Amino acid sequence: MSDNLSEPQIILKDLILKRDGFTLLANGVFEKGVHLITGKIGCGKTTLSMALAGYLRQESGLIECKNIEKTLLSMQFPEYHLTGLTLEDEIKSWGLSSDEILDKSELCGYGKTDPMKMSRGELKRLHLVCILSKRKDLLILDEPFSTLSPMWKERFCNNLAIQEGITIIFTHEQTYFPKTDYIWDIDSGELNYIGHVPECLDSWKSAPEYIKTALKKGVLPKNIRFEDTLEAICRMQD
Template identity: 45%
Template structure:
């Protein structure tokens, strides 16, 4: 099971994006500043926009599922209940899981953005797609919901998960770190080695740890705390 970006090139006016990479099983974290091309690359990987050059090859899997950055963009149902049904899911179970059972008859766009993001993410995760692409999944979520999402992602033991995010604090454990840098997708490698080469755009706690010779096992704050305690011992 693998997704290959074969010499992808995409440009709009002066803005360019290039990617040549293989994504295998596991959780991939793609970092990058706002406007660096993360969302565009996510759309290309999901097959929703075509690159100018190159191709996306999905080996050993069906269609990709993408969680769009803005939850409003997913809405096609008139009520919350209809919205869950539009994903081909049973509303009762999903709504209970995200504590929105009492809002089944509410219009999706009348939910707060955090609630709507929670709802759409719950639907997408419930589909258990082999290739799951999440574009800024932590945006609009509070700290509690971000941690819940990290736990849900950790439960995904099969398939390929690609997280595009500029989140700096509450992060899931990942296998590989990538970065959109100056219009190119750069592979920093697998963790923990990737943390040593990530550089200036890594989350603050990672940079803090690396600068002090502390070697966390992964990108979460807990990993840094654990490594720091180990180093002190």
């Protein structure tokens, strides 16, 4: 645990969440860095993301936030976030420059377009560019990779590497990952802390197949990205 009392931190104590007929129990501490939370579809990832963002009341237990002034939640479907009648209006609602964000999103020329006439993938990348451009102490991302093309998944992962504060990613993605500090898993109605990367990889049951294959060969990647695994295997062969 960090000794810096000024750094952001989230503490979960006997947290119990109930939604749509299931119950989720969570204990643990989230510190500065990138946290990846995996689990099967329907296990409670979205429920926990909403609770951590303050949009869902717990049945019991405690969510204690320290040194967190600004929290941003990215929901799976980008249309849930829409407030503007055009892409320009939507970007301005974030307090950002429409020209700059449209350029970064590769959507130049669509500023006057109705957001609902864009594809979900286009809306997703616009939303993610906006949310990564804002200051925040806590960033919660629920299935951020859904509807993104492989190229944009990779770009998004690279941009996450320069974020400050706490980043929590809820996903069942199995191919594209950012550099990650901590891994968690939701299984049988409980949030489990797997550990710090890379030491915890042997215990990560939901690890992608390329990591499992590397571990079977006796290779421990430095991180969870595919390129980390490839580098580790090549290093072993040398």
